[in-house]
Amino acid sequence: MQTSISYSIKRDCSPVRFYLGLLLILSLFNQSAAWGATDDDGLKAETAQSAVSAASGGDTQVKTGTVAEGNLTVDEVKIEGNRLVSTEDIMGVVKTKRGDKFDRDQVLQDLKAINSMGYFDDRNLQVVPELTTGGVLLKIRVQENAPITEFSFQGNQVLSTDEISKAFAGQLGKPQNLNDLSSAVDKVEQAYHERGFVLARVTDVKDDPDGSVGLNINEGVVDKIEVSGNKKTKDFLIRNAIKMKPGMVYNERDLTADLRKLYSNGYFQDIRRSLAPSPDNPDRYVLKVEVEEKRTGSVGLGGGVDTIAGPFGSFSIGDSNFRGRGEVLNLTTQMGTGMLGSLSAVNNGGSGVIANVPTYQAEATFVEPNIGHNTTMAVSGFGRNLNSFMVNQAMQRTLGASVNFSKPLGHHVNLNLGFTGENVGMRDISNLITNGNNLLGGMIERSIQTGAATGPNAYFLAKSVRENQLRGGAFASVSPSISYDTRDAKLDPTTGTLLRLSTSPSLGLTGAGFTKIGASASKFVKINESMTLATNVQGGMALGNVPQFGQYWLGGMNGMRGYPQFTGLGTGTRMLMATAELRTRLPFLHNSDNKIAKAVDKHLKGVIFFDAGQVAGNNLTNSLLSRNSLGASTGIGVRINVPMIGLIRIDYGLPLVSSLMGHMMPRVTIGFGDRF
Template identity: 35%
Template sequence: MNFNKGKIYSVLLITAFVLSDFSQNCFAKNTPDEEKKQFIEVKSIDTGNIKTLENKTYDDAITIKEIYIDGNNLVNAQNILNKLNIKVGTKFDKDLIQEDLKNIYKMGYFTEKIKAVPQQTASGIALRIQVEENVPVTGFNVTGNNVVSGEEILKLLNNQEGLPQNITELNNSIKDIEKLYADKGYILARVQKISDDPDGVINIQLNEGKIQEINISGNTKTKDFVIKRNITVAVGEVYNENKLKQDLARLYGTQAFSDVRRVISASPDDPDKYKITVEVDEKRTGSISLGGGVDTETGFFGSVGYADNNFRGLGQELSTNFNVGSGVMFNDNDVVDKAPLQFEANFVEPRLKNTLNSMRLTAFARDIASYQVPLGIEKRFGGEAEFARPIKKIPNLAGSISLGVEKVRMKEGDESGINQKFREEGYTDAFRVSKRAEQLEGGTYLTLGPGVVYDTRNSIINPTEGWCASASFKESFMVSGDAGTFGKISGAIKKYYPVGEKSTFLVGGKIASRLVGDLPEFAAFRLGGPYSIRGFREGDIGNGQGFMMATTEFRTPIPFMNRVKYKFLRDIRAAFFADAGTLFHKTFTTDLYDRPGYGISVGSGLIVPIPMLGPVRFDYGYPITNVGGGNKKGNFTFAVGERY
């Protein structure tokens, strides 16, 4: 169907109306005069063009055949075209084009002077999108940053250089800058002011959030200086949430408080600075304990003790404990059935003379059946002072040195029993007398040794991730006696891998050896029992001058226990483990009792956190290697604290 002239004039009138109505609705922010100046541009179609339309339909006449972008210098035209919903080949639609202009404006690179100018051509409509770019960005000037380098901040901004100023991109960059600070713990940092220079440089002024004052509240017994010495954040420095969290965890770890928290408020004198208040809820720290239970080493036992984790409100720790047992719980032909008596007292000053040095004083006395010397009785008493200090240059690393004195006396517990054992193994009386005297050697010793500990665990009671490594050396100088001077060196490492939210996979290992002289029987390393290879009785793998052992363990919460009211019950963990270890340079006792010298076991157990005591373990292990004269059906073990 061909157009006649009347139809062509109708098309012109309709097109003029559409263009006029479209341009009047482009940007509501402009005045009518501005709209006419910016958006309305309807040109007459000359007669030459009219003739070209004679063979076109109405639909062809209002179909967009070409789209042009005018006015862009720095922004790629294709990026603008990608924002258009109107395409070549579609009919002219004023509402759709109006939305397209809004989309172009939202790109952020242009002023509001955006126009859509349709032009009638021989083939249809050529649509020209006219834009005006913002002032180009020539660079950025960042001020007010101290804890985050300018290079790190500029990396978030450099992609805008050489392009027109873009408010959207700049706002996103502001969020990225504040997130960069927050990820490093500087949660109070804000972009305070933005301005631009005539030459295109954008100025960004930061307020990193400095601390104006630190206050303490809630403490009645604990002295302020005891709390403050555990707080490493300081007035005048930029507030760091991660650093304060470590401080609060350290405060909570003193066990003097039931809760520790922080409150942040803007300073009324200077809104660019902040007041930090550390609020504490003190708990009763002194306690007298009376208890009893059952232990694989001491049998049924009773204990009485006193402990105060905030002695005199000075953050010091004082504890004493006296323990008496019934003797070996299970029949053991190499351990005397003797009621053990044990006493221990500890005093800890975490900040000696208000320095970072800590001091631990320990006094002890033990009269027990020996697990080191078969059928022997072991009496020890002495004391030790240990001084420790964090090493500032390496976070989470601390060094220590200990000095002590100890008297060790060994005596026969069952002379007839040990004599019979020697005879059963075919040894002569002369050899027995000589070897037994060697086994019962003791003496008085001065001990001295350094140690280091590296600990990044996220919790002491129930760690789910982090490392814990230690190494120590201790030299025992004989003052009197017949066992001789000897030295020991040891190292241990554990790695915790989080599994899900609360479960943990643990891999660990330990190695130790003599370093100076031969270890007397009472000081030899032994394997087997709750603190080494579970599933074996204490010492059932044997004794030696050195050892190596490893463990893997999976710990997970008890199902449905999270519904229980008491937190320490919710913290109970089920454990599934595998242990392995071997001895170096086995002692005579290992051969006398046909102990294997190595062992591998698997098993499971429970880890129960007890307030003011630590994790208590109940494990059942099953040996999968030779047990020698030990229990082939496995063994239950009980232990307090981590194994090593």
């Protein structure tokens, strides 16, 4: 019979007791070394006896003694007690191999490695070194933890049990492993956090003797929402903007998007939110939203002298948060002989286009953000008598009213329905414009040059085209549209997509009607914290006898930049246009420590742009007026966000396609708001 001294790790669940056990083993090894010097065979002289070989007729035995380090080699390493965990897996972490020198420190490290696998009861993990005729036999005895038979989950709502179970599927039928269990818990919490549920956590893990493991999950439910800081704005306006309600699981991603949209309404200077455990239920949270309001009312009075078209005056009054209910009330008026102030002189060709005649424009608008069922209503009445944007050397008088309804359908989809009634009158003013008397003569000359007509027919053709340009009428329109909007902000977005499809059948009350169909797609890609790539493609088509003022136009402040506003590019019943803009904060301001520079940085951006487009369906008119149906341009610009006014665009564009009149000179174009 063989006898031996065994070295084992016996500890409670406490890591402190575990390492105390290791120290005890080290102490035993040290005592063995202190009992005396070793002989050449490496056995303790005082305690070890020579083995009697089986050949001499005796039993192989080692009398009670101790194995000590010396020239002994490891004859074999044997794993005992494992059932579900393979010997190969255990030996994979054991560094002591057959033929190695017996090293007590390495044996202790092997015990630690086996224990770190997590499958075994550390209170019954031990190693038993025994002398053999060939050296030392290391017996490593393990006791596996109880096998896991099932997992159960409580408290999960937003993540399904099936989805959570996938993180634990590999552990079923294996001994309970604290390492694997901890790793799976981390994966579950990470899955919550990746979806925006940042408060979710596993609060308790229970294991039963039958092998079942139960996990309690606190997903982070909002107990109540508190709003503060608003003096004018009603609480319901803020609460309605937050889709998260008491009883729902907190989602950081959704809340950030809601607050960003609320901020874009322009009611607040700042919006802050915080979370605290609910005093009524510590497992739930109180969401606190604190706002800092800013002035939303404005009164404007101005005037000036357009160096081409004459003096003008303007008056405006409005409030974008009327009565603190998010309602919009605006009244804007302008009178004089200047059209849009000095912008006309900048954006177009000059005195050959603008007439020095009395003009006016007035518009009153009221917007109710929620008339019920989450539907917005906007009512507007307008009157304008201006130099026409669509027909050169003509006045366009428009009187009308409109009402529009907008309703979100969910999943970033919005439905819009508009009704408009307007009466449009066109008046020729070519005789009031410098060199304007040459307009009809120029059209006659072009008809002859292009071969469109000859002799007296050229006059009648030019006169017919001009009369068609000046056709007005009364119309009633219905304008349904649908949009898909994932932009992170309405103003100056940095990420997201905006898709829009619209149609607008117009009933002619004094003549023939027409229908317009349009589509637009915008994409915003955030390149870095300071730079955004914005792209847009839009197109439209008009069916029926559409008047000139209702056609599509490549030019103007919202069209191709770099061309004269009226004389460079034509109009048509079909249009396709594409734009790319690289919008960036200015590095010399963004990276400055100067307070003034930082303040300016918040309201100023630079732009590099490229425009390209084409119109069709009005080729004869464009030809007689020497207008291009195709255009392209590139240039640079700035965006200035002026308080109480909004975004002002100043662009300097270079035409890449020459107009029929040979215009290739770079031009400045000024406009309001982003083009898309």
